[in-house]
Amino acid sequence: MQMLASKFEELFGSAPEVIASAPGRVNLIGEHVDFLDGFVLPFAISDVTTVAIARNQSNQIRTASMQKSGAIFQTEVAKLTPKTGEAWSRYPIGVIWALEISTGLDILIDGEVPLGAGLSSSAALECAVATALNSLFELGFSLPELARIAQRAENIYVGMPCGIMDQSVSLMATAGNALLLDTRDLSTEQIPFDIAPLGLELLVIDTQVHHKLVDGGYAERRASCEKAVSDLGITSLRDISVADFIARKSELDAKTFSRAFHGVTEMQRVLDAVQLLKSGDFVGFGEVVSAAHISLRDNYTVSCPELDLAVETAQKFGALGARMIGGGFGGSAIALIKARDLELIKSEIISAFMAAKFKAPRFFSALPSAGAAVIN
Ligand code: GLA
Numbered sequence: 001m002q003m004l005a006s007k008f009e010e011l012f013g014s015a016p017e018v019i020a021s022a023p024g025r026v027n028l029i030g031e032h033v034d035f036l037d038g039f040v041l042p043f044a045i046s047d048v049t050t051v052a053i054a055r056n057q058s059n060q061i062r063t064a065s066m067q068k069s070g071a072i073f074q075t076e077v078a079k080l081t082p083k084t085g086e087a088w089s090r091y092p093i094g095v096i097w098a099l100e101i102s103t104g105l106d107i108l109i110d111g112e113v114p115l116g117a118g119l120s121s122s123a124a125l126e127c128a129v130a131t132a133l134n135s136l137f138e139l140g141f142s143l144p145e146l147a148r149i150a151q152r153a154e155n156i157y158v159g160m161p162c163g164i165m166d167q168s169v170s171l172m173a174t175a176g177n178a179l180l181l182d183t184r185d186l187s188t189e190q191i192p193f194d195i196a197p198l199g200l201e202l203l204v205i206d207t208q209v210h211h212k213l214v215d216g217g218y219a220e221r222r223a224s225c226e227k228a229v230s231d232l233g234i235t236s237l238r239d240i241s242v243a244d245f246i247a248r249k250s251e252l253d254a255k256t257f258s259r260a261f262h263g264v265t266e267m268q269r270v271l272d273a274v275q276l277l278k279s280g281d282f283v284g285f286g287e288v289v290s291a292a293h294i295s296l297r298d299n300y301t302v303s304c305p306e307l308d309l310a311v312e313t314a315q316k317f318g319a320l321g322a323r324m325i326g327g328g329f330g331g332s333a334i335a336l337i338k339a340r341d342l343e344l345i346k347s348e349i350i351s352a353f354m355a356a357k358f359k360a361p362r363f364f365s366a367l368p369s370a371g372a373a374v375i376n
Contacts, residue, residue: 012108014054020128020373025042029041029266030165030269031323032266035183035222036163036238037183043173049124049125050112053129059078062106080097082094083158092125099149109125135374143168143172148186170371175370201342205362207332207358225259269295282336285321296328303324317345318337320336
């Protein structure tokens, strides 16, 4: 933090007025249902993005990042236009736009959340900025309101039609717990996820694949689910049971059916997974996690060979459950493993990737951590 503050002074010639940070996330279960009124069960990771912000006396927003060698991107606050400007600067500027702030600002970003790894570095950045500005301007927004504002920044200013999961967990997570979030009304329940005393560990496998078409593929599948809702004449996929959905199969084309089938079954899997966690049944929980991967791979078709190989290898060498997380087409998978199998599973995944001539994967261990905070 000291380094961030001194770099800020060096770049902008004044001290920051506020410093805030927000974490990335992993998602235990509930994938691609956060724009369908579904339930999701993510937790915040310990990697955070930190932002230092101060008002300046001009009509300019000046944005710089420690990861971009401190080059300053400058834009006039009165002329903010969605989908313009340096790609990375759209996230913080989008939040300023969504908050309708009209004051000149200096912003320095320090991002620890690995980029492009499917761990939601973008939501971490949006939520750090939203948290800092909420405090600096004493705006008084609640955490669910800030989540909606950050989502609006990403949907409209950045142009990515994401759901509300990543922003919600980045803001509302608490240490030691996964966040059961109802994306219909943003109500939450903290679900203890204290696996270390049980000899378990959540391994994150970053495949290092960053699919260029992720935005198009994501939006296209989301549109299929919305088509299913309209073809069936229902208000939401949340409002139909798995059995009723199957019974109406003939009303949908094959692609629409299989994508929406993922959504309907995934919502049920989240509820099942929460019950299993509450009863301490980690074997059953792992099976539901693995079932989610099969559905993402076969019904929703957002996996890729690297994710499938990571998941299959982890399972083959003892994982209780494993699946891809996030938007898909690359990024990370998670595996719930016995801590004593950690080195074996990592080395088997490395060997399998080498044999398949894939890029070497990276590994992290994830523990449920706290959400966004003003730190100065
Ligand atoms: C991305 C989006 C989220 C969510 C996941 C898939 O991370 O930002 O809103 O839809 O994909 O579950």
